[in-house]
Amino acid sequence: MKLTFSDRELNFLVGINVLILVVATVLSKGDFLDVYNFQSMGGQLPELGLLAMGVALSMISGNGGIDLSGVALANLAGVVAATLAPQLAPPDASPWLYTGWFAAIALAVGLAGGLLNGLLIAKAGLTPILCTLGTQLLYTGLAVVLTGGSSLRVGNAEALSAIGNEMVLGVPIPFVIFLVMLLAVGWLLRQSPFGIRLYLLGTNAKAARYAGISQARMLIATYALCGFLAAVAGVIIAARTASVKSDYGNSYLLIAILITVMAGVRPQGGYGRMVCLFFSAVALQLLSSTFNLLGISNFFRDCAWGLLLLFFLAYGRFGLQDLRVFLSTTRSSAPPHQLPPGVTQRNPEG
Amino acid sequence: QGKPQDIVTVVKITGISWFNRMEVGVKEFGASTPGVTTRQIGPAQSDAAQQQRLVEDLVARKVDAIAVVSMDPPTLEPVLKRAMERGIKVVTHEADNQKNTMVDIEAFDNTAYGARINERLAACMGQQGKWTSLVGSLGSQSQVQWADGGASNAKKYPKMTLVDAKNESLNDAEKAYGKAKEMLRKHPDLKGFQGSSSLDVLGIGRAVEEAGLQGKVCVFGTGLPSEAAKFLESGAVGGIAFWDPKDAGLVMNRAAKMLIDGKTITDGADMGVPGYNKVSVKKGPGAGIVVTGQAWVEVDKQNYKKYAF
């Protein structure tokens, strides 16, 4: 029974997206259905989407995993790259080389930051929430030390600014990068030994250990991957804003967590799908842009996000039973909290 | 044209007194100008990323003009560039380093403003003793400029020593209070504070009041009369400076309207608002111009009641 239309979680997220689209189109008298508008949203989404992917991966790894340091690391990666890259290649003379260095340095910093998280959690045994809170401060702090706190313009290299602002076939490049990363991580989770091991580790860490899965190696790899994703977000941020700043996106953390949990990723580990993450991120972006388009207060947007999340939970909880009642005449009496919200039992992989 | 021209003002954060006052100016301009609708929006958190997203959506919406009080000018460069490419007129405020703008409105010269506050502080301190400065955040360029302007002004007075400069208050009165207290513990002989965020003087004022140092320690900084009234009265804060956001809002929208109408602002022009009667126009860092007024206001215990915001 792996038919898509019986996948409640996905149904809900897609349904929400369609609903928001229809409402936005009607309320804006068609203005919403504008190519530029979609391109604009497609440009805005990736930063948050990539950060949410990091949060999701860390949650799936279980053991109370969560990566709070994503935005901080994205900014640090950008700051370090913006500081070092011009010394390796002048942005005006050799824009391609500059861009290459910029991206390479940023990604290396991201990977290193992620590795540090992983090592501290896996080897030093820190609680993930405490560890990534500490590294969040550390990374932001380092970026402040490097820049004095103010924003730093990145060199005016066309290749770099293209990453943030150009399109391929009418699709913004950041969005393409996001999709590629999403597919890659989705593939990794579903099709690779790493992914299966990650889900197993998140489900039952002890059993995973007994089965020869090295928790330390898995955690280090996972957090390094989170760091890498953060760095990709960092490059996109730098490219889109043509600058780097230690406290850019300080409101992103909670939104990234919101996207993740709305995607049905289980905070206690072992479950989460990239396809749901995609629709969850899109839903929040659509909602946010719709409200901006209609001139609705940003405070009310927060309200709506909160309600949407609670509604999602309610649907996951009560919709399930209603469905059962329809499908069978027997009274369901299994304790409902055995199933996490929105998680269908036979859909284990991403 | 049947459709009214749509001018949208984007502020740093929505809802706080400062920008509520600005909204008065924005609305006033809209009401008094035929064929124009004006409104003001802003993010719910003080985060450059959120502001950038708001502008992004406005560009998609294709309004006629965007007037933006930049949280962090460099962050907005590409999106403002796109806006101009789409034919949207762009006006900025508090962003004299913004490249992608047509007109940047400055109430005054930031360094001079910081120096001016410091001058009052120096006078109060008798040009001698230890003093320190606070900023809302190290990422806020104008506030850092004010603090630096103050520091270079104080160099004129060899007996004034700046200690532990530019403490971050994170735009939080409670944090400013904590920092001020800690400074007083570390330097019991501290004589002066220069605040930058409008919340700084509130925190410092409370710390000074609690330590019973009214009149002994001088506190000057940016602030709003309505907010700082209590401390001006008690003497914990010696004086504040500000510019009227309502006027800034008016001038920004007027400049936007002029851009839409194809008019230009020339050196010495009168923008029709006090403080901006004879603006100086310079070429900005980009293609646009920087329009600077002389719109600062300095108040103390005697005259703060004249300003009801």
Place this chain on the structure above:
Amino acid sequence: MTLGALSTPVPHFPAAPAGRRVFLEVQDVHKRFAGVHALRGIDLTIETGEIYHLLGENGCGKSTLIKIISGAQPPSQGRIVIDGTPHDALSPLEALTLGIETVYQDLSLLPNMNVAENVALSEQLVKTGGKLARRFDRKAVAATAVRALKTLKLPTDAAFLARRVDELPIATRQLVAIARAVATRARMVIMDEPTTSLTQKEVDNLVHVVEALCAQGVAVLFVSHKLDECMAMGGQAIVFRDGTKVAQGPIKDFTKAGLSHWMTGKQLDGARLRHRSHEGDTLLKVEALGRGTQFSDAGFTLHKGEILGITGLLDSGRNELAMALAGVQAADRGRISLASKEITLKTPADGIRQGIGYVPEDRLSEGLFLDKPIRDNIVTAVLSRLRGRFGALDARQCQALAERTVANLQIATPDVDRPVQSLSGGNQQRVLIGRWLAIDPRVLILHGPTVGVDVGSKDTIYRIVQRLAEQGLGVILVSDDLQELLQNCDRILLMRKGRIARDFDATGLAESELYRALVSDTPFPALP
């Protein structure tokens, strides 16, 4: 005596002696889970002062019935009459208030609370009728706990009362769970497989406790797969099969074979399965192995095709030795060589690389990924060998391996996509064995492979083990089920106080001799 209205003929036995009163009646209780009809019209009468043995294969509905009586789950249909008052469903609190105390199969201890609270907090809860806005009476808790712990011959000093339960060894935990059930003035005590992790001595003690309870007029409902224990205790036998009651009567009127027959519909016996195959080459050689103070100087050899049993009382070091052999808890001294090559085992992954498989004792917490598919549970240890192009998993190979395992080990499931938690205990255990067979092991260590597994499933598992040995594997069977060891092993190592105390040849060894050796406190002469 109520007899189930069943198609299967129920043997009729004389009524219980007078003086007993009916305490509880289960009337036509059904329980349906999504897709499973776990109980199909159960009728039962429980009288005071009697022992009832609820017997049946894994998954026949024993735990489900217990959960319904103790209020952990509502029945789908039917009712429970207690003291003449009918109830459609009980809440846990109602059941407790009515004097029904339960030792659950999973113990249901609160891991973060101390012994005293685990034993005696429920009493206070019942006293206040479940109201929580009450003072917590620490003195009363301590007093009750001491009384209950004494009954079970557990320590009663303040230090023990204050120990966190999750710091205790599993056997002690089981005793604490039992202590909770006898702590209050219960009228009925239900024990769901309370003896699985107890050593013989502790079981003996438990039997006394149960007898004492009966003497006080308490009804005891006892679930165990260890038929010998049940027969030794006496009382009534109730046999379930597939959610229906198929037989009831005094247990002394049944034979073991007869009970097994009722339970499974098949004839089973406890005969020795092992026909010693001729000894192969030396496979595993262990010398002077030790770890901390847990065990030391362990040395033995394992030959190809040999089944070596290891047993001992609970803190004898047998568990730690088994884990060291699998790399789960590395030894810190001594040598292990496999096929004459010295190897180091620091992690389970080392074990896998060397071809040593380890089926852990606690399959739920150490073995299985309950909500993941059967397939994933089987391929876990060989993921890196199933790589196809681009390092991706070869889905077809995974599927094939899983299906092959399911067929080989007779795992009862329609497909391998189902979560492993949908399987019954015995089938879950086979999945776990299948995982380790997938690594093509040279040595397979089975730690308590039939704990909580019923007679029928046990038999299947034994046959699998024998088949593996015949194929040339070296098998180490760590167990405290003496009969299991005698039925399956070539040799049996007995551990005591961290050392291998004796090495028995299992052929012709009498169970009573092994048992005496196990519980005896006199030191053995050192091995040559």
Place this chain on the structure above:
Amino acid sequence: MTASTMQAHTTAVPAAPEPRARTSWRHWLAQRPSVFTLALIVLVSLVVGVINPSFFQLPVLFDIVRACTVLGLFALGVLIVLAAGGIDVSFAAIAALTMYSITKLVLNYFPEAPIALLLVAGAVSGALLGVLNGLLVHWLKAPSLIVTIGTQYLYRGILLTFVGTVFFMNVPQPMDAFGKLALWRFDTPQGLHAVLPATVLVLAGAAVLTWWLLNRTLIGRAVYAIGGSLAIAERLGYNLRTVHVFVFAYAGFLSGLAGIVHVSSTRLANPFDLVGNELDVIAAVILGGARITGGSGTVGGTLLGVVLVTLINNVLILAGVPSTWQKVIIGAFILVAGACFAMRRQA
């Protein structure tokens, strides 16, 4: 083993291995994580004191105690939620919503309301919002982290959309007076006033109450019980709804109090305050020895954790750390402290 089963064995079963002398002090430490917190506090104090001896003066202590008050109230709420196996990130939003709404309401309609009434009003409305949290957690059967992220957005959205966004300085006079009320006041040799504010009494009272609830009432034991295992506690007859509602209501109750204390001591009501520091509070509670997985944590340890976090945030200027380096130092400190803790757990 048929007949032999019946043989009586009277020797006592050795229930647990004897605690070995060599490891007993480790065991002792493992049972008392707050000893570590205390050691870290002493260490930090010594280091800062050596760098700047003016750290060792009573007014500095007063400052730190004052800075602990609101954080401490939040931390006690977080403690009880963590102990019950949940996690709450909406407490700051609850505090902001109650403090701002009540201050605004009182200012407009009842400016002379006595402070006791305000505290009660804050506590009650905080508790009501907490009840909503608890009921949602119970009904939705979802991890409380997710539910409270939802309600956090909701409460903050309601506050800023419908109640107001502008802060005001003219807080009601009783609040102002309460904020200025001193338990102890004296002048330093330099002529500065040093004040121990009366607001710390609220924290002290809350700490005693929380301790009593957790250790001396059945509901307190029930909190730890469901923190140990929800399913087992349910099976043992604990009413999960009661406990859930109680836990979140209590956290809301403390948040409401914290809100009023915050307004009183800052003497301004700013709806943007408080929110955004949730993770610091959780970090403080974890540094106080509670486990993120639930079922553990003590009031004493939590208070020590709060002191530790406050200390590190309030001595950096004294220690001469330039403002650009302060975040790095705090981050590094949390990592070091966390690593110490982890080592203790492994010991």
